[in-house]
Amino acid sequence: MAPARVESLALSGLAAIPAEYVRPLEERPTECVLKVKRVEDEGPQIPVVDVAGWDSADEEIKKEIRRQVAKASREWGVMQLLNHGISETLIERLQAAGKAFFDLPVEEKEKYANDHAAGKIAGYGSKLANNASGQLEWEDYYFHLLWPEQRRDMTTWPKHPQEYIDVTDAYGREIRKLVTKILGTLSSDLGVEEERMERVLGGENLEMQLKINYYPRCPQPELALGVEAHTDISALTFLLHNMVPGLQLFYEGKWVTAKCIPGALIVHIGDQVEILSNGKFTSGLHRGLVNKEKVRISWAVFCDPPKDALIGPMKEVVDESNPPLFPAKTFKEHTDHKLFKKAQAQAEAQAANKLNQST
Ligand SMILES: Oc1cc(O)c2c(c1)O[C@H](c1ccc(O)c(O)c1)[C@@H](O)[C@H]2O
Numbered sequence: 414m415a416p417a418r419v420e421s422l423a424l425s426g427l428a429a430i431p432a433e434y435v436r437p438l439e440e441r442p443t444e445c446v447l448k449v450k451r452v453e454d455e456g457p458q459i460p461v462v463d464v465a466g467w468d469s470a471d472e473e474i475k476k477e478i479r480r481q482v483a484k485a486s487r488e489w490g491v492m493q494l495l496n497h498g499i500s501e502t503l504i505e506r507l508q509a510a511g512k513a514f515f516d517l518p519v520e521e522k523e524k525y526a527n528d529h530a531a532g533k534i535a536g537y538g539s540k541l542a543n544n545a546s547g548q549l550e551w552e553d554y555y556f557h558l559l560w561p562e563q564r565r566d567m568t569t570w571p572k573h574p575q576e577y578i579d580v581t582d583a584y585g586r587e588i589r590k591l592v593t594k595i596l597g598t599l600s601s602d603l604g605v606e607e608e609r610m611e612r613v614l615g616g617e618n619l620e621m622q623l624k625i626n627y628y629p630r631c632p633q634p635e636l637a638l639g640v641e642a643h644t645d646i647s648a649l650t651f652l653l654h655n656m657v658p659g660l661q662l663f664y665e666g667k668w669v670t671a672k673c674i675p676g677a678l679i680v681h682i683g684d685q686v687e688i689l690s691n692g693k694f695t696s697g698l699h700r701g702l703v704n705k706e707k708v709r710i711s712w713a714v715f716c717d718p719p720k721d722a723l724i725g726p727m728k729e730v731v732d733e734s735n736p737p738l739f740p741a742k743t744f745k746e747h748t749d750h751k752l753f754k755k756a757q758a759q760a761e762a763q764a765a766n767k768l769n770q771s772t
């Protein structure tokens with residue numbers, strides 16, 4: 414059976430969210446997004462790195478940018494990049510196209526419905542109820558392969574609006590260039606050749622998946638999560654949003670809300686870079702909150718190695734005093750293992766809840 418669309422639920426005007434969307438107490442946001450906004454200037458903030466001089470002829474300028482990118486990747490596993498080189502116009506067009514798709518009636522979007530249960534994740538979807546816990550996220554999404562170009566299945570891309578394909582293709586090309594820059598910076602910081610990480614991650618076979626997250630208004634945002642806490646299975650993730658706050662990073666024991674900075678591109682370090690670097694770079698735990706007044710939309714590009722790429726700590730970052738912290742696994746094994754672990758943890762939590770209720 415197709416899962417309920419969160420958008421349809423939200424539009425039905427319900428005052429209380431269905432039980433499957435109510436997070437366990439320990440997962441609930443302590444303050445809803447609108448309250449968080451007032452205190453967002455307090456405490457530690459996600460690092461902001463201005464990379465305008467990335468290609469500068471001045472070696473000192475380049476060195477300083479590289480130092481800041483590596484520092485943010487080590488300490489936070491996330492950063493907001495300014496002056497990243499992707500034009501404002503392209504970003505506006507990408508966001509207008511994604512919004513135009515989600516502005517279609519749900520029945521139109523259903524024509525692109527994915528079949529997650531059958532392993533077909535490309536298309537329009539909502540999180541499936543996991544048998545173990547039945548917990549759901551307050552979001553619908555659109556997911557498709559963006560790169561490499563020759564592996565795209567254009568039947569899974571939205572046909573409306575007409576501009577979607579051109580603009581998403583152009584954005585993908587820009588992100589692909591940034592992948593090379595960031596992986597080069599991180600490789601150098603580890604003392605390996607600049608091309609090394611990109612090569613291990615598949616080189617020209619490196620994959621990029623686009624996920625447009627659509628978070629409808631939620632009548633009880635303090636009880637729900639748009640995306641539950643997770644680290645990304647990717648190597649890197651690039652994120653844009655429509656300037657509605659919601660992304661939070663777990664840092665030094667607290668959830669920190671990402672500031673909405675016009676023009677900024679958020680970059681997450683994912684599990685694959687954490688593994689390659691033997692934990693020198695951090696795959697940051699993050700989650701997405703929802704909002705009572707505003708629809709939130711975000712655009713995530715996940716950069717992944719091919720499924721069969723074997724990823725383990727690079728030999729240069731391992732020695733007697735730095736033993737490998739991760740076993741080498743193919744990307745497919747990593748993904749399967751993580752999903753299995755999550756399902757198992759949810760099953761255990763649910764069993765414990767049931768036991769508590771019956772005693
Ligand atoms: O290739 C990837 C890499 C990622 O890091 C992720 C991904 C795909 O998809 C996750 C996802 C997609 C669709 C869903 O319904 C989910 O519940 C998760 C994404 O969260 C991310 O980890």
Ligand SMILES: O=C(O)CCC(=O)C(=O)O
Binds near residue numbers: 654659699701713
């Ligand atoms: O919407 C966001 O800000 C976060 C999205 C996310 O973490 C994801 O799609 O995996």
